[in-house]
Amino acid sequence: MNRPIRFVGFVALSLLMTACDPGSSTKDDGVEIVVTTTVLGDILQSLVGSDATVQVLMPIGADPHDFQASASQVSALNKADLVVANGLGLEEGLESVLAASAEDGARVLYVGPLMDPLPFGHDPDLPDPHVWLDPVRMMDAVDGILSELESVDGSVDWGASGDVYKEELAVADWELQALLGTVPLWSRMLVTNHDSLRYFANRYGFEVVGVVIPGGSTLADPSSAEMANLVAVIEASEISAIFAETSQSALLAEAVAAEVGRDVEVVELYTASLGPSGSGAETYLKMLRVNADRVASALGS
Numbered sequence: 001m002n003r004p005i006r007f008v009g010f011v012a013l014s015l016l017m018t019a020c021d022p023g024s025s026t027k028d029d030g031v032e033i034v035v036t037t038t039v040l041g042d043i044l045q046s047l048v049g050s051d052a053t054v055q056v057l058m059p060i061g062a063d064p065h066d067f068q069a070s071a072s073q074v075s076a077l078n079k080a081d082l083v084v085a086n087g088l089g090l091e092e093g094l095e096s097v098l099a100a101s102a103e104d105g106a107r108v109l110y111v112g113p114l115m116d117p118l119p120f121g122h123d124p125d126l127p128d129p130h131v132w133l134d135p136v137r138m139m140d141a142v143d144g145i146l147s148e149l150e151s152v153d154g155s156v157d158w159g160a161s162g163d164v165y166k167e168e169l170a171v172a173d174w175e176l177q178a179l180l181g182t183v184p185l186w187s188r189m190l191v192t193n194h195d196s197l198r199y200f201a202n203r204y205g206f207e208v209v210g211v212v213i214p215g216g217s218t219l220a221d222p223s224s225a226e227m228a229n230l231v232a233v234i235e236a237s238e239i240s241a242i243f244a245e246t247s248q249s250a251l252l253a254e255a256v257a258a259e260v261g262r263d264v265e266v267v268e269l270y271t272a273s274l275g276p277s278g279s280g281a282e283t284y285l286k287m288l289r290v291n292a293d294r295v296a297s298a299l300g301s
Helices: 038-051 071-075 092-103 135-152 158-180 198-204 224-237 251-259 284-299
Strands: 031-035 052-056 082-085 108-110 123-127 189-194 207-213 241-245 265-269
Touching (some): 038 052, 038 135, 038 158, 038 284, 082 135, 092 108, 135 158, 158 198, 158 284, 189 224, 207 251, 224 251, 241 251, 241 284
Parallel strands (some): 031 082
């Protein structure tokens, strides 16, 4: 298993996902934790249970690359005891806010650097931020989170729930291996809407052979030459599906699929955000299973 790289910074963000007034809470209410993404929110809630309050900044379906904090969210930054962010450039629209709060001495844990990040294929010096799509790497993040929670409040036994959750991650990884084992070797090629599935590919024996939106962000625009080259790759490799994402438009992926001289399915995955109620992807572990099932169904025949 890849070994973690440790990095802890200091910053705070806050958004209450309840009907309560964010300004009404105090430190007497217990440990207050703020996270940036819905994936991290679910993981933190699983770890802390009723021993802390978890507040999630981004709503379901948000794209972390372009999410911007509102004025009320920025004004609540310093109310949390701990903030947990992905880092590695994922929260592009929050970087200046995070940096400013860090300078004021707020506390944050960036989990991405804890998970032995892979480089992007197009830029070996740029770390890929989509680390959560490998549940084994997430075990290293859990260890870092537990260590930070111990520093925030040593009166709580955070480790017990951490051990349980890491076991659940191991079970999920085994289930994904079994689901994806049905995909034949000659079909283990992925074309994605943007470059978000390299950790998934690395863990489960796939190869990313093309992306619709160039680079690791969702904010770039493909040129006509890049679109034509991708169509050629899909045709030459006999790709049967393009994997889009629920957190962004699939229009470009659909346009590429339409240019191929045969049927190419566009399949949505939950990558940057959990799914809404009833989606089957309401938690991080469920999201992983839904994604694996959709990939296996699209490529397994």
